[in-house]
Amino acid sequence: MRARRRTSGRRSPLWPLLALPGAVWLALLFVAPLYVVLAIVFGGVDPVFRTPLPVYNPLQWDATQFTGVFSHIIGPNGYFGPALLRTAVYVGTASLLCLLVAYPVAYYTARLAGRHRRLLLALLIAPFWISYMMRMLAWVNLLQTDGLVNRALSLGGLYSVQIDWLNGRSLVVVLGLVYGYVPYMILPLYAGLDRLQPHMLEAARDLGAGRFDTFRRVTVPLSVPAVIAAVLLTCLPMLGDYFTSDLLSASPHTAMVGNLINNTVLTPGQTGQAGAFVLLVLVVSLVPMLFYVRSARSEGLAS
Amino acid sequence: MPDEPPPRRTRPIPRRTFIGRMGLAAFGGPALLEALAACAKSTPSSGSSTPGSTAAALTIASPSTPVTWPVHKDDLIADGLTPEKGATLQLYNYADYIGPHVVKAFEKKYAAYNVKVRVSTFNDTDEALTKIRTGKSGFDMYFPSYDQISKMVSASLIRPLNHSYIPNITNVWPQFSDPWYDGGWHYTVPYTVYTTGIGWRADRITADIGPMANPYDVFWDPAYKKRDAVIDDWHTAMAMVALRAGLTDINSTKPADIATIQTQMLDMQAKTDPKVTITMYNDLPAGQMDLAQMWSGDVVNAQYYLPKGVKPDVLAYWFPEDGKGMVDNDLMVILSQGKNPVLAHLFVNFMLDTKNALDNFGYIGYQPPQNSLSPAQTISDGYVPKNLGTAVVKQEWFTQGYRLLELPPDADAAWHEVWQRFKAGA
Numbered sequence: 001m002r003a004r005r006r007t008s009g010r011r012s013p014l015w016p017l018l019a020l021p022g023a024v025w026l027a028l029l030f031v032a033p034l035y036v037v038l039a040i041v042f043g044g045v046d047p048v049f050r051t052p053l054p055v056y057n058p059l060q061w062d063a064t065q066f067t068g069v070f071s072h073i074i075g076p077n078g079y080f081g082p083a084l085l086r087t088a089v090y091v092g093t094a095s096l097l098c099l100l101v102a103y104p105v106a107y108y109t110a111r112l113a114g115r116h117r118r119l120l121l122a123l124l125i126a127p128f129w130i131s132y133m134m135r136m137l138a139w140v141n142l143l144q145t146d147g148l149v150n151r152a153l154s155l156g157g158l159y160s161v162q163i164d165w166l167n168g169r170s171l172v173v174v175l176g177l178v179y180g181y182v183p184y185m186i187l188p189l190y191a192g193l194d195r196l197q198p199h200m201l202e203a204a205r206d207l208g209a210g211r212f213d214t215f216r217r218v219t220v221p222l223s224v225p226a227v228i229a230a231v232l233l234t235c236l237p238m239l240g241d242y243f244t245s246d247l248l249s250a251s252p253h254t255a256m257v258g259n260l261i262n263n264t265v266l267t268p269g270q271t272g273q274a275g276a277f278v279l280l281v282l283v284v285s286l287v288p289m290l291f292y293v294r295s296a297r298s299e300g301l302a303s
Numbered sequence: 304m305p306d307e308p309p310p311r312r313t314r315p316i317p318r319r320t321f322i323g324r325m326g327l328a329a330f331g332g333p334a335l336l337e338a339l340a341a342c343a344k345s346t347p348s349s350g351s352s353t354p355g356s357t358a359a360a361l362t363i364a365s366p367s368t369p370v371t372w373p374v375h376k377d378d379l380i381a382d383g384l385t386p387e388k389g390a391t392l393q394l395y396n397y398a399d400y401i402g403p404h405v406v407k408a409f410e411k412k413y414a415a416y417n418v419k420v421r422v423s424t425f426n427d428t429d430e431a432l433t434k435i436r437t438g439k440s441g442f443d444m445y446f447p448s449y450d451q452i453s454k455m456v457s458a459s460l461i462r463p464l465n466h467s468y469i470p471n472i473t474n475v476w477p478q479f480s481d482p483w484y485d486g487g488w489h490y491t492v493p494y495t496v497y498t499t500g501i502g503w504r505a506d507r508i509t510a511d512i513g514p515m516a517n518p519y520d521v522f523w524d525p526a527y528k529k530r531d532a533v534i535d536d537w538h539t540a541m542a543m544v545a546l547r548a549g550l551t552d553i554n555s556t557k558p559a560d561i562a563t564i565q566t567q568m569l570d571m572q573a574k575t576d577p578k579v580t581i582t583m584y585n586d587l588p589a590g591q592m593d594l595a596q597m598w599s600g601d602v603v604n605a606q607y608y609l610p611k612g613v614k615p616d617v618l619a620y621w622f623p624e625d626g627k628g629m630v631d632n633d634l635m636v637i638l639s640q641g642k643n644p645v646l647a648h649l650f651v652n653f654m655l656d657t658k659n660a661l662d663n664f665g666y667i668g669y670q671p672p673q674n675s676l677s678p679a680q681t682i683s684d685g686y687v688p689k690n691l692g693t694a695v696v697k698q699e700w701f702t703q704g705y706r707l708l709e710l711p712p713d714a715d716a717a718w719h720e721v722w723q724r725f726k727a728g729a
Contacts, residue, residue, distance in 0.1 A: 047712060048361050048712075049432070049458075050715065051433060051436070079727050081729070082729045086728075144589055146590060146610065164529065164591070166591050167529040167530070167578070167591070168576055168578065252572065252579055252726045252728030255727055255728045260727060263727075264723065266433070269712070269715065270723065
């Protein structure tokens with residue numbers, strides 16, 4: 001610690017300057033919009049058009065819309081509660097499934113693929129070239145009653161398979177999320193596993209650990225930061241996702257918090273509520289983020 | 304078939320196109336910011352001085368309380384002006400809710416003035432009004448329903464029509480030259496008419512829904528669980544629930560009525576878990592649902608989405624024969640922010656021309672209220688398949704049918720809350 005402080009005292013004025021573009025970017029595109037969201041949430045509503053009237057002076061803020069949303073989360077009138085709980089379950093399950101798929105793939109690519117790893121990596125990035133929405137629309141076609149999935153399950157017409165995949169099934173929405181976000185999981189995992197020092201693994205082997213033990217006692221613990229980063233990176237966009245449920249289900253029984261935001265944001269008189277949901281998601285996602293930053297920092301200090 | 308079949312697209316995508324809606328923004332956040340940017344202009348204290356914000360209470364028009372909006376003479380354009388030269392006429396409309404070949408024909412007709420037409424699209428009229436209110440979009444024409452007229456007039460967003468440019472008004476059903484929502488047609492001309500009923504797959508549902516005592520009951524019949532859908536529009540879906548419950552005032556402001564609607568909505572959700580979507584024109588023919596609340600124009604379009612080898616006669620549509628269901632019409636209005644008012648007037652007149660209106664009908668599937676188009680002709684000329692004759696809109700229904708009206712702000716909030724609850728899927 002002491003050594004750190006001493007070096008920071010001699011810092012050249014150039015270094016803070018380098019942070020300026022990033023800081024300006026953050027201020028313009030994150031802090032300022034966030035303040036507008038606050039001004040909307042705690043602002044008023046036009047009496048005729050019922051559009052939001054932002055109030056920028058915090059002294060005049062009115063918490064009616066904000067508390068309105070929160071009073072509908074739990075209790076007898078808590079009709080937002082189930083959707084929020086559902087979001088947590090969907091995002092949690094989907095992240096776990098993503099991890100189950102992504103970890104072996106990333107591990108293989110980083111450690112075992114040998115000379116094919118560049119090609120493999122390129123292939124893994126390939127889904128990024130197609131927009132998320134287009135990939136979901138493709139699934140709509142595949143999952144239709146007369147679509148390829150049912151035809152494949154019928155083993156070439158041997159059985160009659162008439163599963164209505166798209167009629168509002170939680171499983172389909174969760175699998176849609178997994179499919180959509182798994183590439184975002186693979187890349188940070190790959191980066192983390194690729195950085196593992198080979199001599200650590202060699203040391204473990206030299207000390208008598210078998211392949212599996214090396215993996216369990218060295219690789220896995222060392223990859224925890226990468227796993228946390230990867231899970232955060234996929235959870236955050238999943239929390240805001242609404243079109244996976246809209247496209248693959250369209251039933252209110254699979255609505256997530258993203259759907260609540262999308263439904264309210266352009267509804268006359270409810271834009272402030274959409275802002276309240278945005279704040280809720282922000283707070284919920286900030287907590288693990290802070291935890292991650294803290295753990296990453298203490299790790300940096302320890303090493 | 305007639306000698307000259309109407310021009311048709313092979314795969315029409317009707318209004319309220321889903322992809323467009325999805326493309327609005329990837330996540331809720333950006334969409335919110337968009338809305339915020341659009342409305343950041345007005346402040347609570349700005350009163351009625353700035354365009355797009357009003358402090359006065361809203362006058363709400365209804366068939367029983369017709370309204371004639373005031374016209375300021377200064378806002379009218381003079382008679383006999385020449386069209387703007389080298390101009391780009393900007394239309395603001397639902398996706399695929401105007402035939403591209405009709406737009407081309409207009410450009411060709413006024414080629415001497417080097418006219419271009421550009422169509423911009425919106426996903427729903429709430430979004431559109433928000434954008435129009437920023438005052439900077441420069442759109443010349445807008446295609447709303449009548450439920451936004453009072454807002455647009457009171458905020459001076461639309462321009463009064465100079466009737467001398469629009470002789471073709473005589474081509475449309477006479478009630479539209481003196482409608483209750485715009486007495487003396489000072490601001491609006493009709494664009495399309497449509498009904499809201501029930502569409503279903505006759506090959507998958509054996510019951511004949513039409514003759515049932517209360518056809519709306521099907522949405523509460525567990526036999527159709529997860530096979531049905533309602534329209535993703537709060538008022539349209541909730542009004543159907545009101546009609547099923549025997550409430551004929553589909554614009555009720557009574558808390559008891561709204562409570563009844565809420566109970567029935569949640570009951571429907573528990574019994575059949577309907578999808579809430581606007582893509583029934585695709586999903587019904589594709590076999591993803593067997594039963595749906597539908598607009599007549601969408602069921603007409605559904606025939607083009609049937610899988611190969613499936614004939615349109617698998618589609619069926621019900622609307623009450625006595626006309627006591629939801630009937631609606633969309634409008635053409637000229638926006639005050641547009642820079643080409645003369646061309647806009649000429650475009651309105653062009654779209655009311657019978658030939659152009661029918662060309663457009665062939666593309667969008669939504670019927671124009673043209674005098675010369677008889678219900679029988681819509682079928683004999685191939686605009687509507689014979690088995691969907693119930694989707695043809697009859698003129699007399701516009702006196703008996705129920706109309707979706709603007710609601711006073713308090714009631715509007717109450718209705719929206721029920722809808723919000725329904726859509727949260729609690």
